[in-house]
Amino acid sequence: MSSVLRCSTKLRAARLPAARALSTTARLRAEQPFFPNEPSAPSVKTAIPGPKNKAAAAELDEVFDVRSLNMLTDYTQSVGNYIADLDGNKLLDVYAQIASIPVGYNNPHLQKVAQSPEMTTSLINRPALGNFPSADWSHILKTGILKAAPKGLDQVFTAMAGSDANETAYKAAFMYYRQLQRGGPQVEFTEEELKSTMENQGPGSPQLSILSFKSAFHGRLFGSLSTTRSKPIHKLDIPAFDWPQATFPTLKYPLEEHAQENAAEEQRCLQEVEELIKTFHNPVAAVMVEPIQSEGGDNHASPAFFRGLREITKRNNVLFIVDEVQTGVGATGKFWAHDHWNLETPPDMVTFSKKAQTAGYYFGNPALRPNKPYRQFNTWMGDPSRALIFRGIIEEIERLGLVEHTRITGDYLYAGLQGLAQKYPEHFQNLRGKGQGTFIAWDTPKRDAFVAKAKEVGVNIGGSGQSAVRLRPMLVFQQHHADILLESIEKIIKLL
């Protein structure tokens, strides 16, 4: 992370007194609302979906698949943490466009960015960034995407969304792996390689692999989907590469009561990873992992596990890619979730999307730039308009100290959820995400009903995996929102 972002976090951290629990509450109480024009509470005026939503959904259905529709949204009436629908309902939104809105609906600073002359230019003169970047592209990167770069990574390849961010990272990994095998960037391709790749055969198109984890989610295009192992419905009928999957640790909660067991579980999983790297029939070029398996059910592992992964990948000359598409940009109380790990050497690549509102992968090792131009290339290679939005988001995060804020609010929220878990143990299993900002989840037997009923009490909430309720509030989620959420959860439980 840049010195500016780091510095701001340090300053804030320094100001916090030792007695954390007390100071946290005090600090949160003193906080002004980030959005003075937000509703003070959710308002539910109709059944959801209401009559206007139903009519509009039927109209949309004529041309666009609406079977995954959650609610048709009136974005002009949504503000801060509140999402509005067509029937005048306003819900506290702790799902936030599948974890992708960081600084609130209709954020005034982003409004200014959207209305800037720079934005107009980038919207109407869309460059092919690899060939004709704008004169200020370097400046936009350095004051935006790269200002938030993870420690040790100072380069970026820009993309459009999580799937292609991950796939272009995989491509970089394969090219790097083969370059090592060949003996360096200066070694020319053989005639056989040039010929066989045009037929999709080895050695030009080698049968290499990316190792990912069971329950992982890394996207839905053909390469990324081959590393996605979340649910059959995501994968069925789509041809996939024969790539290996390792077991992701299944931790037992509360963590402090299962320390030894969990450590053994993580050790077992690490051994499996190393075994697969050594023996899988399609050689492994990279290990891909999420800091918290997000779509797959909010599965956590310890920093020690991830440090172990980093060691195994180094020992076996395999790249280590961290998928921060859902965990990145502050929600875990660090700008990047892998900042929690205290790695000795940074990941080889870190991918981002969602809350960044643009996408791509960071890297540091110059050898990860392919040895020739046009190997990693496409027409647009991202979108400067969305890069400008990310820059505005970073500015807003800095201005309001939102990463530190989210850490503290997360602690407050977690404490409240612990209270509820004690009161309603049958509805709260495996509460997890302590110390991970607001990136909190728990399992509940009637999860789908829970998520559906939430709307009745004015909360928009999501699930993940088979039985988890996942919280994905924005970074502008404050104590008073947490209080509303906690009360609402109790109401939902009573409705079940």
Next chain:
Amino acid sequence: MSSVLRCSTKLRAARLPAARALSTTARLRAEQPFFPNEPSAPSVKTAIPGPKNKAAAAELDEVFDVRSLNMLTDYTQSVGNYIADLDGNKLLDVYAQIASIPVGYNNPHLQKVAQSPEMTTSLINRPALGNFPSADWSHILKTGILKAAPKGLDQVFTAMAGSDANETAYKAAFMYYRQLQRGGPQVEFTEEELKSTMENQGPGSPQLSILSFKSAFHGRLFGSLSTTRSKPIHKLDIPAFDWPQATFPTLKYPLEEHAQENAAEEQRCLQEVEELIKTFHNPVAAVMVEPIQSEGGDNHASPAFFRGLREITKRNNVLFIVDEVQTGVGATGKFWAHDHWNLETPPDMVTFSKKAQTAGYYFGNPALRPNKPYRQFNTWMGDPSRALIFRGIIEEIERLGLVEHTRITGDYLYAGLQGLAQKYPEHFQNLRGKGQGTFIAWDTPKRDAFVAKAKEVGVNIGGSGQSAVRLRPMLVFQQHHADILLESIEKIIKLL
């Protein structure tokens, strides 16, 4: 295409008198410039790249791969058909961001779209379109993307760029194919399918294929790259699916002198396609084809060839997908290049990107919607901001009659190039694209030098394949630009 777009074309066509050659010239002469503030001619003030460009490129290189850099662009100074660099050079741009700028740099109408309240809202409140589309998403689609829908296709799945437009179309094809095999949408997946797909194995992850053509370009992610057969550098070191490729016809020019030979060549290729569909070891779910192979060297085939393909795919119950990423949105003198073919039944899917400034695939058959929700899904599923830009582009195309305009200007330009080809036969082989608007190309032995020297005389021009110069002017390219281009080409030839 919508009735509105069709109607406007008809009206213009009706106004054209019978003596086409004369009337065309007369009409073009009478035309007002679309951009009154455009330079009247290119101006080249420094060597290209000039000193400021070199310095800026070195700075960008610190964080972003610039080896594919063509020129750093000052978009604030670019206007209409002219692209400006940092050193004050203004070049006539007939490459147009790799064929992706339709209505000119800094188009005033798009400026209004970019500065509209709708745009601000869509930029700062980015929806997860499958879950939380905005209330006006249906309206945006119907007055934009779908207004330009190819005949017979009234549905859309939106995406971000050409690669994922093509890959999501492939996914739809695979799901459809397996559904037919299973016996319909109501047939449930088997336990074996559910289990095997989580291991990337059949039958859940079946070894099906997409048939594409030699020299084709369909994108660079793992699925799309498996159908791309343009150049080794696009494919090397990246694992690929074992999918079949058929020979794309190699036509001889001038077409009128080789009619019989070319027809036989196309027949031979069609037979190869049918043979592959019947015998390839990984069953073919769809045939993917570009109307003009654009990256692969501007390879054309006749409408009869494409009608033949459509027949073969129907006869063999295989889907027919047309990749209009580069050919779509007017440049061939029809809104969609496949409008030239007079198909009896429309393609099953048509993909788009580039000049649309957004991406996706059109379809008509409701069975191409997967049988369950969340099978074809991702967080953003496109970008409403870019959908608004496409709507603005369609409005501008209608207002100025740019499809018909491009057809007529293309005829004028082609006639001029024929003159040059007669004068400089050693520099002009296989001139092609007659009657295809401004989508014109020819082969030349010193292609790379030709493209490089073009900048010295003030023209930004691209190549394709091994030896083609490809023209990709914008739709606002007019006769006076064609005159400058023709003169410039003669100057370039003299410099070689």
